[in-house]
Amino acid sequence: MSISFESLEELIELINRIHGFDLSGYSRASLKRRISRIMDLYQLDVSGVKDNLINTPGFFNNLLMEVTVNVTEMFRDPAFYKVLREEVFPYLATFPHIKVWSAGCSTGEEVYSLAILLKKQGLYDRSFIYGTDINANVLKKAKQGIIDLKKMKEYSDNYLQTGSGDSLSEYYTARYDAAIIHHHLRRNVLFAMHNLVSDGIFNEFQLITCRNVLIYFNKQLQDHVFNLLHGSLSLFGFLCLGSKETLRTENLREKFRLINKKHNIYQKIA
Template sequence: MVVSFGNLEELITLVNNVHGFDLSGYSRASLKRRVSRILTIYQIDFAGLKDSLVNSPGFFNEFLVEVTVNVTEMFRDPAFYKTLREEIHPYLATFPHIKVWSAGCATGEEVYSLAILLSKEGLYSRTFIYGTDVNTAVLERAKQGIIDLKKMKVYSDNYLQTDSGDSLSEYYTAMYDSAIVHHELRKNILFSTHNLVSDGVFNEFQLITCRNVLIYFTADLQHKVVNLLYASLALFGFLCLGARETLPANGLRHKFRVISKTHNIYQKIA
């Protein structure tokens, strides 16, 4: 079903007016694909979508699940996690307390990946990890720490490529068709709602990961979000972006040192 860019602007205004959710900073190309997919899934036209958003209780939450991108996996880009362990963790080890923020965490696979690496390095007991997302439905799944056992084959292969020297199966219990992350790895994690578009700083962190989130935003919103992440970092803290992301050329780039150009890892220096 065809969605015009005029339709998108109308939809952005409606969602903001009715639900107070601002989609104006989202990439129009990405938003067009997601909205077209929603029309196909629900077998409705654009008028039906607007009607559902206004008159159907609960539909907005379903809409939000589909319109925001929630693709994630454990140890995605294994070389990134290997770099994190070898180059960043020794520095984190110098802090008496470590605060980590996984922004746009979706169903939590990245959060649990970070917890496993920190545990393996003996750092988890003095670490607290915040996993945030705008989508409450995916956060509820993240809190459970339950992952489809079929996905664990891929995740285990990813983990092996980090050269950690052990098996991912040591960190979860298999039960029927699910894998449950061990309680010891979940006790220092808090999943909560945070909107990168509209919410502000809520803590000071030694490590922030915001990977494969900025690519769905316009340039202006990317700049705004990077400023938020910068303000949320402790001095000499680390910011990790996705493989196809980088710091905006203007603005704050001079306040970061490049730790890994390949994996887009930066350290706040001013």
């Protein structure tokens, strides 16, 4: 089943009116695919989706769960983490406290990757990492810090490629078919709901990662989010975007220094 662009607009309007959730700045092509997927999953046509949005408690949350893309892995793009360790951490080490924000953290793999990287560099004990997402279900999973053991093999390969020099297994305990991230790596970590579209600045950070989130937003919403991220960074704090995301908001470009072009790492200079 597939929803037309016209019906998609109606749905966006309905969701905003009934659930107060604004999807109007989301890229339509991707949203269209996700909604069509939900229609297949629940065997619903457009009017069925509308009916459920209005009358079925909990349906909106399930829809939101499917709409947001929750594909993530530990140490995704190992080269990015290598650059982070080599080019950004030495600078971060000069701050007395290091506050990190992983915006759009999904099930938390990136948060734990950052925790491990900070631990290895001896910075973890004076760091605190916030992971935020719009989706309560993924945050619940993130808090548990439990990862499918089968996936850990791939993550271990990723970790090796970051050149940290030790093994990922130093940081988790495996039992049966699951791995749990060590307790001390979950101590300086907090997961919370935050919507980049509608929520504001909630702290001041030395490092923000917001990778592969902005590709789902239109240019206007991207501008809004870039301003929010800029306002959330301390002076000389770092912003990491996905490899295909560029900081192109006019008034902000001169307020950042490009640290690494390939991995889209910026430093706030004004």
